[in-house]
Amino acid sequence: MTMTTNKAPSRLDRFRDSFVWYSFKRDRTAQLCLAVFLCLVVAAFSAPLLAPTDPYDLRQIDIMASELPPFWIDGADEQYSLGTDAQGRDLWSIILYGTRVSLLIGFGAVILQALLGVTFGLMAGYLGGRVDAFLMRLADIQLSFSTLMVAIVVGAVVKATLGGAFYSQYAVLMLVLIIGLAEWPQYARTVRASVLAERSKEYVDAARVMGLRSKRIMFRHVLPNTLSPIFVISTVQIANAIISEAALSFLGLGMPETHPSLGSLIKAGFDYIQSGSWWITLIPGAVLVVLVLSINLLGDWLRDVMNPRLYKG
Amino acid sequence: MIAFLIKRLMHAVLVMFVISVLAFAIQDNLGDPIQQMVGQSVPESEREALRERLGLNDSFLVQYGRFAKNAVQGDFGYSYFYREPALGVIARHLPATLELVFAATLIIVLLSVPIGVYSAIKPRAVLSRFFMGASIIGISIPVFLTAIVLIQIFSIGITVSLFPESTGWGAWLNGLLSTQGNMPSFGRGYDLVHVVGHWDTNMASWDGLKHLVLPAISLASIMLPLFIRLIRAEMMEVLQSEYVKYARAKGISMRRVYFVHALKNTMLPVITVGGVQIGTMVAYTILTETVFQWPGMGLMFLDAINRADIPLIVAYLMIVGVIFVVTNTIVDLIYGFVNPTVKLTGKPA
Numbered sequence: 001m002t003m004t005t006n007k008a009p010s011r012l013d014r015f016r017d018s019f020v021w022y023s024f025k026r027d028r029t030a031q032l033c034l035a036v037f038l039c040l041v042v043a044a045f046s047a048p049l050l051a052p053t054d055p056y057d058l059r060q061i062d063i064m065a066s067e068l069p070p071f072w073i074d075g076a077d078e079q080y081s082l083g084t085d086a087q088g089r090d091l092w093s094i095i096l097y098g099t100r101v102s103l104l105i106g107f108g109a110v111i112l113q114a115l116l117g118v119t120f121g122l123m124a125g126y127l128g129g130r131v132d133a134f135l136m137r138l139a140d141i142q143l144s145f146s147t148l149m150v151a152i153v154v155g156a157v158v159k160a161t162l163g164g165a166f167y168s169q170y171a172v173l174m175l176v177l178i179i180g181l182a183e184w185p186q187y188a189r190t191v192r193a194s195v196l197a198e199r200s201k202e203y204v205d206a207a208r209v210m211g212l213r214s215k216r217i218m219f220r221h222v223l224p225n226t227l228s229p230i231f232v233i234s235t236v237q238i239a240n241a242i243i244s245e246a247a248l249s250f251l252g253l254g255m256p257e258t259h260p261s262l263g264s265l266i267k268a269g270f271d272y273i274q275s276g277s278w279w280i281t282l283i284p285g286a287v288l289v290v291l292v293l294s295i296n297l298l299g300d301w302l303r304d305v306m307n308p309r310l311y312k313g
Numbered sequence: 314m315i316a317f318l319i320k321r322l323m324h325a326v327l328v329m330f331v332i333s334v335l336a337f338a339i340q341d342n343l344g345d346p347i348q349q350m351v352g353q354s355v356p357e358s359e360r361e362a363l364r365e366r367l368g369l370n371d372s373f374l375v376q377y378g379r380f381a382k383n384a385v386q387g388d389f390g391y392s393y394f395y396r397e398p399a400l401g402v403i404a405r406h407l408p409a410t411l412e413l414v415f416a417a418t419l420i421i422v423l424l425s426v427p428i429g430v431y432s433a434i435k436p437r438a439v440l441s442r443f444f445m446g447a448s449i450i451g452i453s454i455p456v457f458l459t460a461i462v463l464i465q466i467f468s469i470g471i472t473v474s475l476f477p478e479s480t481g482w483g484a485w486l487n488g489l490l491s492t493q494g495n496m497p498s499f500g501r502g503y504d505l506v507h508v509v510g511h512w513d514t515n516m517a518s519w520d521g522l523k524h525l526v527l528p529a530i531s532l533a534s535i536m537l538p539l540f541i542r543l544i545r546a547e548m549m550e551v552l553q554s555e556y557v558k559y560a561r562a563k564g565i566s567m568r569r570v571y572f573v574h575a576l577k578n579t580m581l582p583v584i585t586v587g588g589v590q591i592g593t594m595v596a597y598t599i600l601t602e603t604v605f606q607w608p609g610m611g612l613m614f615l616d617a618i619n620r621a622d623i624p625l626i627v628a629y630l631m632i633v634g635v636i637f638v639v640t641n642t643i644v645d646l647i648y649g650f651v652n653p654t655v656k657l658t659g660k661p662a
Contacts, residue, residue, distance in 0.1 A: 141328050141331065144328070144589070144637060144638075144641045145596075145637055146593035146595075146596040146597075148593075148596045148597070149593070149595065149596035149633070152596065152599060153630065156614075156618040156626070157339050157626075159618070160618060160621055160623075160626075239453070243455045246455050246457075247455060247456075247457065247600055250455075250457050250600065250603070251599065251600065251603060251615060252615075252619070253618075266457070266458065266461070270461055270604070273461065273464065273465060273469065274469065274498075276469070278465055278469075281461055282461070282462070282465065285458045285461065285462070288455070288458065289450075289453055289454050289458065292453040292454075292455075293449070293450060293453035296449055296452060296453050297449060300449065
């Protein structure tokens, strides 16, 4: 296309004219969910600024102030708005920090899944033949076990091999690796299905006739056209990764209690639920549910808007 | 059909082979068995002799061959903690888990089919919207959190004092929202009825059922929303098809069209997904059993991990592998039988 006096529309203009933006403007649920999600993300990542105390700093923890209830219950200390946990940490601060850990692991794991899954999916779909058969058989086998099962088993084995102390020290990295490796087949399958649909189109033939290398065709020509299903499953996968992390932490295979995520907060609080201190476990639980729910609802909306053929095809 | 059968079986054997290699690699790399067996004072030469006698110096392949031979015969070695054959320990814990999975499956089937069909027939009804909303919330709540909330509500009890107690309606509302916590929250109870072998059932006594209810609901809670959504989506697609329109045009009663003609084809994909998900539930039993201290395989596995009880971990992995492979293979075969349009021998498109 030659440039005339008319300027080509910028990316922002194109986005403003797009159907995604149009339907977002009209969908109250999606707006609300995005707002809630962004609030949580901003709050979590500005935790050092927002939190009244630093829960990782032992000097700021008062064991005498443990198991204090939140502000609306008698016996609350106004210094701790949401109460304190069994170690005397301010629940509001530790939840902010915990949400940050959960989000970090969730995003990290999804980025890893996407890298692996997209690469393998592209290779399987575009190269076909033996590569395809091998990769898809591998994905089949892994998917025939639940991804959570794979994550639990890998986590357990890694922890037993490396020892608890070492595992706790690198828990964030470990969890990203475990969840990332456990769930790549989801991406690979989705990408492969759309690559198969794209491959037979004429622009791919044209690119091949021009003598472009397969790597370039795969990443520069085919990949951009498979982005919308990738986008849609990414939202669901983030929600899944956060839940998987919480589950692993709840089983004691995730974040240690000194550096808790939402899952390990729930686990730590569960030991005290019988003594009546429900807030230690249920408030982090509620935050987790709100976080995951807002992502899931956004994912639902995105799937309706972009309408990729995820399940059939 | 025979070719399809053989292909599926070959696949199953291949998967079991991969699992067994992985399980053996775990066993091989986790800790030093000699260290576990002898004390500090045993000299190195003695240890070396023991290592040689136990065949620990053989090559990986030779050792794997021995492991596989024993495993096929059901010998996974002795559990370090229980001091008895690992397979026996698993056999003792298996019935509790199976009973839990069975109860959860029952809840899922009994609820998901009517709700899914209803919300497909009347997608705009208030109740359908409620079910759809509830199901996405259900998907977003992790299974252990559902379990904890259930324990808080039904075992510990909640006292609501949100409304003024002095007024009649306030006291009534408070009473309505508060719950008595009298449901058991852990274990299987003592009132079990012995059936056969290792199998004591929870389903034959009132106390046993009471212990079973909360864990079963928690386990069901993770799958129920998925199934409701799946059944609804499939049913809505079936209702658009030509043969349903034709049946309707012929003047067959709507009830018959929905429940005889449409439901049959709806259930086809549901059965496939369902079979696979029952296997998946094994993973969730680990979480449910941990919360409720339900003495099944999941809890046993987690304890084995914390105790580094390697033979038991390996045996669990192999048994769960068998469960997954068998359910998947059976589901594939059933699907092949039920749905003649599936390409039996060709590569999946």
